[in-house]
Amino acid sequence: MAVELDVFVGNTTIMDEEVYQLWLDGYTVNDAVKVRMEGGVLDECEASADVLLSDTMDQYRTFQMCERLLHSPAKLANQLLFQIPPHRQTVLIERYYAFDDAFVREVLGKKLSKGTKKDLDDISAKTGVTLKSCRRQFDNFKRVFKVVEELKGPLVENIRQHFLLSDKLARDYAAIVFFTNNRFETGKRKLQYLTFQDFAFCAGQLINNWTVGAVDNMVEDMDVDLDKEFLQELKELKILITDKDLLDQHKSLVCTALRGKTKAFNEMEANFKNLSRGLVNIAAKLTNTKDVRDFFIDLVEKFIEPCRSDRWTAADMKLYLTHYTNSAHILDTFKHQVVWDRYMGVIKSCIFKMYHD
C-alpha cells in the first residue's frame, strides 16, 4: 500500500520560497521535510507529515524542471511551460545565482576547471555547505564566466543583462569573473582574514580603473584584462624609489604634512622608505602575470602587515596614504602624475578596504 504517483500542477506555478531555499541549499527531500516540520509549518495548517512530504516532493520536482531554464534566465521570461509571475521569476533567478561567501572564498581566483570541481567535496566539508549546493554555485560561476568571457561591453552590465541579476549580485559576479580571469591568489593563510566582500570591492576598483575598459569601452575582454599599456607605464614609477633625491624629497614632504597629526608619526617616518619601496615595487612588477596573481598577497606583506605591527589605526592609514599620494604631485622632477594617480587611487581604496582584523 503506497502512493505510486502524486503530482500537483497549478496553472500559475506554485513555489514556496522556503522550500526553494532548502532545495538550493542542497537538502534532500527528507531533510527538507524535517526542517519544515521543525519550522512549525504543520501547526499553522493542521496538516500531517504525509502532506508535507508530498508538497516538498512536488516543489522539488518543479524546481528541477525549472533548473534548465534558470541556466539561461532570459529564457525564463519567454518560455511557455511555466506560468510564473515576473516578480517571482526575479526571486527565482536571484536566489539561484546567490552564493555562500564561505564557498566563494574557497574558489575565488582558482581556475574553474574539472580539477577544482573534483575538490568540491573537500570544500563542502570545510565550509559546511552541502556538496549539491557547492556544485550549483561552482557551475553558476563557470556559466557566467563562459558567457561574458566573449562579450564586448561593460562586464557588470553584460552579466546583469544576460542573467537578469540585481546590480549588487551582478557586481559580485563581475568580481568573481575578474578574479578567475586574472587568477589572483586569495587562498594564502595571510589573506584568510579577508572576506569575499573585501575582494569584491577591490575587484570593482581594479575593473573601473585598471582595465582596458576604463579607457575604451568597446573592446573585447575590456573589463576582464588589465590595461597592458598602463602596466607598462607603471614601471616608470620606479624612479620614486631608485632616485635617492626624489625619495628623500617625497619623505620630507609627507612627514611635514603628517607631523603632529597622528600618534604613529614616528613609525611612519621610520618606515617611510620601506613602505614606499613596497608599493612602488608592486606597481613595477605588474607586467608579470605571476606578480599580478600575487597582487593582494604583496599588498598585505609589503604594506598592510608592517603598518599593522606598528599599530596604525585606520585613520592613520588614510591620512598617510592621502599625503603619500598627494605629495608626489609636488615633486618637480616626477613626471608621471597621471599614471601615479591611476595607480594610487586604486591602491588607496583597496588598502582602506583591506585594513582590518
Add this chain to the structure above:
Amino acid sequence: MPGKLKAKIVAGRHLPVMDRASDLTDAFVEVKFGNTTFKTDVCHKSLNPQWNSEWFKFEVDDEDLQDEPLQITVLDHDTYSANDAIGKVYIDIDPLLCTEAASVISGWFPIYDTIHGIRGEINVLVKVELFNDLNRFRQSSCGVKFFCTTSIPRCYRAAMVHGFVEELVVNEDPEYQWIDRIRTPRASNEARQRLISLMSGELQRKIGLKVLEMGGNAVVGYLQCFDLEGESGLVVRAIGTACTLDKVSSGSAPNTNTHVHPNTAPASNACNSPSKDGKESPLAHGCRSTHNSPVHSVCSSQRLSQNFSVSVPTLIFTGMGSGGSAGKEAGPLKTLLRQHTQTALEQRGASSSGLLLNAREFPFFTLTSFPPGFLVHVGGVVSARSVKLLDRIHNPALGNTRSYKLLDWNSVTADEPETRDAWWEEIRQEIKSHAKALGCHAVVGYSESTSICEEVCILSASGTAAILNPRYMREGCLDIGSTDHRFEDPSPPSCGFCHIPYDELNMPFPAQLTYCYHCRRQKVPDVLFTTIDLPSEAAVTGKGCLIQARLCRLKKKAQGEVNATAISNLLPFMEYELHTQLMNKLKLRNMNALFGLHIQISVGENMLLGLASATGVYLTALPAPGGIQIAGKTPGDLSNEHHILTIQKRINDTIAKNKELYQINPPELTEEGLGSPIPEPRQRSRLFRSHSESSDELSELDLSHGKKDAFVLEIDDTDAVEDIHSLLTDAPPPTGFYSCNTEIMPGIYNWTSGIQMFTSVRVFRLSNANLTNQGLNKIFTDLCENLLKSFYFKLRSMIPCCLCHLNFTVAVPEEELIQVAVTAVAMTFDKDQAQEKPAEKPINKGSSENEEQLQFPLELCADVSSANTQPSSKVSGVPESTNVSSRVSSLERCSPLPEGRSRSLRSSRSFGGSSVTVVKMTPLSFLPGIRIIKYLGIINMFFIRETTSLREEGGVSGFLHSFIAEVFAMVRAHVAALGGNAVVSYSMKECVLMENPNKNQAQCLINVSGDAVICVRETDQEPTASMTNIGQTCCSANDGAT
C-alpha cells in the same frame, strides 16, 4: 471551393540541438492540411531560425476546414540520412470559421513531440477566407458556435433554447492495429492524435448541422468524450444544448482585433464572408440521423427513496464474439444495417421535423445554471446505468484485411455508431421515464459518461428532473401535459424551484412533504438532490460544503458475460450505499439539499469504485434536517448501550460543530410564520411541531437531534460501526478554507480576483494482501481526504479562499491501482463581507454575482411581459456597475513581441517586455472581478505522451508532472494565439496513464477542453470604443426589461 486557408511560418526559438557535432540545428517546417503539404526553406545552423515564409495557401471545402487540423511539423534537415522530426503543432482552425470569434491565429506555439515533450516554440500565422456557399446539401456547419460553458455565456443572450443535440462517431483505434508492431511509438502516437483530432472535428461539424436544422446558431454545454474501447475501437461522442444566441450588443463587431494583432489586422476583414451566418442558410438535407434504430430491450427500473431513481442495469449482447455461432453474430447487425438504410432514406426530405421530434423525444439540457425564471420546479436526480459488453468491430467493408486507413468514414464502420447510439438511446429513454415519474417534463444538468475495463463498459447518464418555463422554449420542444396549471401561480424565485413538481397524493417515492418554509404556499420535500448549480436567486442559510460518498466493492475476476452480470448485480447496491452515505453526511452537516451531484462508478478487473461528490447547502425553503439517531439491535447489552451512547454523543457534537462551522442559523419560524394562513390542519400540526423543535435547538443543541423524525442508524454488526466511524472521520476543511464542487460556493458572494487553477493526480498501489471491502473503503476514503488536505496545505497562502468546482475522477487503471484525478480552482474572497445574504441586498453583492445577473439574458424570448417581472426588476438596480467608459489599452500584453527584444531591453529587468501572454484558466464559467468581453471559440485538445526513459524523467510522477505542465502550456499558447487571455469552463476529460516501470516505459493520454475568451478587469475601462456600445446597450436592455 468554399474556403482558402493561409498559413505563414515566421520563426522558431529555443529549438533543441539536433546536431551534436555543431550543437546546432538545421530546421525546416512542413505545413500540411488534408493531403497538401508545403515546405519552408532550411534554416541552417540556428536554434532560433527565422523562416519568414511566404503564405502557404490551401484551397479546401469548408467541411474539411471543420474536420481537419492544420498540421505543422518541424524537422531537422539531414543531408545523408532521413530528416529527423523535432515535433509537431496541431492547430484547430474552427475558431476562424465563426465571424464573431477570432479572425487570425498568430503566436508562439510549443513544438510538441510525443516522446520528448515540448521542444522549443514556433511562431505561426493562420487565416481563413470563406466564400459564399449556396449549396443546399452542404455538409458543413461553419458559423455554429460551441461553448463548454454550461450556462448561457456571458455577453450573449438566449433568444431561444432548442434542446438536446448528440452525435457520436466511431473508428478503429490506430493503437490497436497490426501496423503498430512495426511502427515506431512516435508514429503510432501521432496517428492516434491526428485521428482523434479529425474525429472530434467531424463530430463537431455534425452536431453543428443538427443545430442548423433546428434553427439554432450555437451549442452550449458542449460535452465531448472519448471512449477508448481498445480492440473494439474508439468512440468520440458529444452532447450539448442547441440555442439561438444573440450577442448582447449589435455594434460589437469588435475591432479588438486591431488591438490584439496590430500587424495582421487589415487582413482580418477577409473572413467576414456572409455564408458563415448559420441562420441564413437553408436547412440542410440528406443528413444521417442516428436515432431511429430500435431499442433492443426494455429496461425495468426500481426506485429508491429520496427522489433518487436508479435503474437496474440491463445487459445486452450485440454479438458473442468469436465463440458465438455465425448466425447469432450476424443477426442483430444485419437488422441494424437494414434499419439504417431505411431510415436514412426516410430522413431525406423530412429531416427537420424529425429532428424536432428528437428534441421533443429527449427534453434534456446540459446546462447547469439558468437565467432567472427558466427553472420552475426541480424534482430530483434521475440516473440510469447499463452494463454492456464491447465487441470487436464487425465490419463487412473491412473484412479481415485490417488495412491501415486513417479515415474513410463512408465505408468504415458505417453500422457501428448505430450500436453505440442504440445503447445511449436506451439509457436516455430510461432517464426520460424517470423524469416523467417525478412529474417532470425535462431533465437539466444532464451528462453522460462511461467506464471501460477490458471488454466491459458501464454507460451512465444522470440529470435533474425539472419543470421549465415553456416560454423560453421552442414550441413543441417540451411535452407539457396536465402540469400546466402550475405556471399560473408564480412562486417566489427564491424558493419556487424547491416546490415539488409531482402530485403529492401519488408520490413517486416515500418522502415527507411540508409547506415551504419560505412562502408557505406550496409543498416542499424534506431533502432535495440535484445535479445543477444552485440557482442564483435561491435563498440559502449559512454556507455550503463539499460532501463526498466513497465506496469500494471487490469483485471476482471474470470474463465476458459472467463479468458483466456480476457488475450489473453489484451496481444497485453501490448506488444505494453511496446514496445512504450522502444522506448521512448531509444530515451530519445539518443541511438539506445537494447541488452538483455527480456519481461516478468506475470498473476495474477486481473491484468497482464509486465516488459521489456534491455540494451540500441548507435551503431556507426546506425544513431543518433531523439529526441522526443511533440504535442498537440488542437493547439488553449494557456495554453496547454505553457504546451507542458515546457514538450518539459524538454525532450530536459533530452536528453542533458543523452548524457553527457553516454558519447555519436557520431563521426562526416567527410568529408571522405561524400567523400566515395554513390551509390544512394536518399540516399545521406538523409545522408546529417542527417549530417548537427548532426553537429548542437554540437552548439544547444536543437533545434536539434525538427527537423528531430523525434518521435512524442501526448498529447491528461491525460493518455498521465502521460506517459510522467513517462518517465521523471526514475532517472539515481548516479555518479559512471552504470547498464545493459547484461553480461557486453557496453563501459566499464577495470574491476577490485571486485564482489558482490546478490539476492533481494520485495513484495508489494496494498491497496484494487480502483486502476486505471495509479495508478498501478506508484506503479509498483516506486517499480522497488526504488529497483534499494536500490542497489546503498547498494553497494556504490564499486564505481566506474557497476551492470551487472540485472535480474528482476515479479510475482503476490496473488491478491493484486506484487513480484519482482532481481539477479545481482556488478563489480568494473578502472575509469581512462573507456573511452578506443575497436575498436581502442583491445590489451590494460581490462582483461575480453582479456580473452573473447582468450577463444573463434579460429577455429570453420575444415576449417577456408577464412571467418574468420579479427577476428582471431585481436586476434593474444593478446597471451602475457596468462601467460604461472611455478608453484604455489594457491589452498591450497580447501582442507578441519580436524575439530579439528581450535582449535589447537593457534596463528592463522588470520583465515587462516578456513576450508571453498571461493566460488565466478556470473550470468555472466566469472569472471573479473580470469581465468576459468576447468568446473566441472552443479549445478541445488531445495529447499523448510516451517515454522510454521513465527513471531518467523522475519516475511516473516526474513524467506526469511535466506532461500536465506541457498540456497547460499548450492550451495557454493556443488561447494566446487566438488573441485571448483566459480559458473558462476548462476541464480535463481524460487522463489515462499506463506504466511499465520494469521496461522503464510509460504512456499517458490527456484530453482537455474549455472556452477561450478575452476578458478585462471589471475595474478596468473598456478596451475599445465599440465595447462601450455593449455597455450602453446592456444598460438600455436592462432599462427596457423593467
